[in-house]
Amino acid sequence: MPSTVIIxxxxxxxxxxxxxQEQGLDYTLIEVKDRLGGSITSRQQDGYIFDGSLFxxxxxxxxxxxxxxxDLYPLERGFAFRHGAGALIDALGQRVTGTVLxxxxxxxxxxxxxxxxxxxxxxxxxxxxxAIIIAAPARYAERMFYGYIPEASALLRQYRYD
Numbered sequence: 001m002p003s004t005v006i007i008x009x010x011x012x013x014x015x016x017x018x019x020x021q022e023q024g025l026d027y028t029l030i031e032v033k034d035r036l037g038g039s040i041t042s043r044q045q046d047g048y049i050f051d052g053s054l055f056x057x058x059x060x061x062x063x064x065x066x067x068x069x070x071d072l073y074p075l076e077r078g079f080a081f082r083h084g085a086g087a088l089i090d091a092l093g094q095r096v097t098g099t100v101l102x103x104x105x106x107x108x109x110x111x112x113x114x115x116x117x118x119x120x121x122x123x124x125x126x127x128x129x130x131a132i133i134i135a136a137p138a139r140y141a142e143r144m145f146y147g148y149i150p151e152a153s154a155l156l157r158q159y160r161y162d
Contacts, residue, residue: 010038
């Protein structure tokens, strides 16, 4: 069975993991932080909920599958989470059944002689996989591609965030 490594445990990485899982494919999810969610964080303090990033949804159909349909309140355009956007990450993370490696960083990627992908980790470990999904910000993906596909690295380096 082919193996896939997903780099980045934010919303995109979680969706990729769950999509592979639905297809019965093996995967390993690598996240540099000690938690899933990327920039999506929520914390409660003094009876208030603070989200670490602006996050709203405009389609709520799939949220019912995760038990979150009743956790939304309407905005002018879209919906926000009553208990913070972290509720979405928690719901998705609970469904992930593949291997999850926290506090691990990929320093570079390459290709092995047999065509498989190689991932060099910052702690000195090397992983191999049939495929890699990079669900990390461009500024980090650029460094991973630097020695493998310099052209991709150069394009990612030019990417500008709003």
